[in-house]
Amino acid sequence: MANPTFAAIDIGTTKVATIVAEVAAGEIRILGTGVTPSAGLTKGMVDNIHAATETIASSVERAAMASGTTIMSAQVGIGGPHISSMNSRGIVAIADPRHPITQGDVQRALESARIVNVPNNREVIHVVPRYFVVDGQADVIDPVGMFGSRLDVETHVVTASSSAVHNLLQCIRNAGVDHDSLILQPLASAEAVIDREEMDQGVVLVDIGGGTTDIAVYLQGAVVHTAVLPVGGQHFTRDLVIALRVPQMAAELAKRQYGNAIPSFVDEHEEVEIDAFGSAGKKTVQRRYIAEVLQARTEELFEMVAAEVRRGIQQDVLSAGVVLTGGGSSLPGIEYLAEEVLSLPARIGRPHHLSGLSDMLHDPAYATAVGLLRGAVREREIMLRSSPLLPSASLGGLMRKVAQLMRVILPQ
Ligand SMILES: Nc1ncnc2c1ncn2[C@@H]1O[C@H](COP(=O)(O)OP(=O)(O)OP(=O)(O)O)[C@@H](O)[C@H]1O
Ligand SMILES: [Mg+2]
The missing domain is CATH 3.30.420.40 (ATPase, nucleotide binding domain)
Structure with missing residues (x-):
């Protein structure tokens, strides 16, 4: 049987990158990449549907040609200064405390955390669980199977402008591709370049793109703050x-x-x-x-990053410091200036652990695209783990929802 293939599209202000890969013997093998200079995008947002569609379609076509595959659907990144985030707690009662907590209870708790004050021109794109509390016992990573009468979940909620989301989805549809899920760009970049230890000890990812700088702050293994600055x-x-x-x-x-x-x-x-x-x-x-x-x-950009980090957490708890990605991080000496301005250790994040046609993807400008791809692989692994008997073609709809939920619950 052929290995399953995965696709990801990073729609940036300066380039659209599509990657196709397969997983062989537990390793991500890149089959092909298609990169096209962007048009119709400003600060990570679509401002010309026609031009953006053409760019996306051309990037997808190049990746399909290079990989010899047909791209039906892909994991897609979203960014732009319209993104905002907050932390929210969900609380539910467990109907029968004699029975262990189920996936359904977790889903209800997350739904309850999702009920935040969002104006009707915005929508929730992520409810990322940070940790659970079972009957007052805090810092539970996975409550399924535990006993308790009350389940709390502390989450990081990301919202986006509805029109920005719909414009992006329209371009992807027009380009002939379905979107598997929409992932906030800095969360994807972090997935590609930050390791578990850094997330546990506290780290900030700073992706300096063409039109925006994306930020994601991690503490104790979970995301606590995200932001998109309109400078790149x-x-x-x-x-x-x-x-x-x-x-x-x-x-x-x-x-x-x-x-x-x-x-x-x-x-x-x-x-x-x-x-x-x-x-x-x-x-x-x-x-x-x-x-x-x-x-x-x-310097000015890093001062803005420092202010944003302070809005999220106390800076002195970020022991693992700063990881820089995005094309802007290729500026020589930038990690030293980051260390000076932020008073934190800094390094450049390059995507790694890739085989096949992966040479160009080790560049920090491809962190988002590679992270989206890793997300797609993990989503499928979870779907198969949750439902090993299903043929791959029927892994859609509800199962995908469960996988997306599990992806953020299970440690990487
Ligand atoms: N060696 C370099 N030194 C400085 N800047 C560089 C270098 N190489 C690339 N860049 C810059 O990186 C930027 C593009 O980065 P990237 O490809 O990550 O952006 P993007 O993903 O298209 O945009 P965004 O994420 O903002 O939507 C460009 O502004 C480019 O000038
Ligand atoms: Mg980018």
């Missing part, structure tokens, strides 16, 4: 356009080729020639000046 790599490039008075393409190239987040890492006498506006069409710039412009924006 495009703002770094725009700063260079203004500071150097050069076209956007030249600024982007200068950032990638000569950029550094720490000016003192760059020789103060080194000069580089870049394309420019004006009669000469070229200009000579001190490389250290490029670094100074980038340092100012990076």
Whole structure:
């Protein structure tokens, strides 16, 4: 029998990445990837349905061609500054305390946590259980099978603008793909690059994309805070356009080729020639000046991250520090500036433990796409574990709901 295949689509502000993989001997083997520059997306949100659909369809088609598969459905990421999050507690009574707590009781508790004050133009996209409390006994990871008369669940609830969700889903449908589930981008990135120990000891994931910077804070193995900041790599490039008075393409190239987040890492006498506006069409710039412009924006971004982390938790409990992903984290020296501004250890998060055609995916810009793929694999494993006798084709509807629920309950 052929190995099951999985697909994930990361719809970013600068690129749409589709990955197809199979699981062989417990290992994720990449079969093909399709990457297309984005159109019709601003700050992670669709602003032109037609253009965004074309981009998604082209990325999907490339991945299908590369992998020799047909992509019917995929795990899809969602982001954008319209996302907001809060923590909420659900409480239910157990009808008969002589019987063990069931999956149904857990589902009821989560439904009760889901009842939060959400305006009708927003919708809940995640209710992530952080821990359960059974008759006052706190920090229960999985209450199924335990005895008790009251079940509480502490959750992290993520909401999104309904129109942003529907615009995104419409583009995916128009591109001929069903969405398996919609996952908040920083939760996906974390899945790809953060390990269990870091989540237990406290860590913040910072995904610096093109239009946004996504944040997810983990403590004691569970997510406690998520946020999306409306600043990304495009703002770094725009700063260079203004500071150097050069076209956007030249600024982007200068950032990638000569950029550094720490000016003192760059020789103060080194000069580089870049394309420019004006009669000469070229200009000579001190490389250290490029670094100074980038340092100012990076510092400001990390200060915004620090403020966001403080909104979620006390910063000094994040022993595992900061993990940086997204294309913006490829700026040399950025991890050192993160350590300085946030006063926490920092590292770059690169997706790993992949085989097959995976070379390009070890780049931090693919953390979200790889995390979405891991989510899809885990969802299916849970579905099979919950219902081993079902043929794979019938693993839909209700079973998928159970798997999505279990995925967030069970430790990774
Ligand atoms: N070497 C580099 N130095 C600095 N920035 C870089 C480098 N390489 C890529 N980038 C920046 O990374 C950004 C793209 O990152 P990424 O691919 O993670 O974004 P995205 O997922 O499309 O966007 P978003 O997540 O914001 O919707 C671009 O702004 C690009 O300029
Ligand atoms: Mg992204």
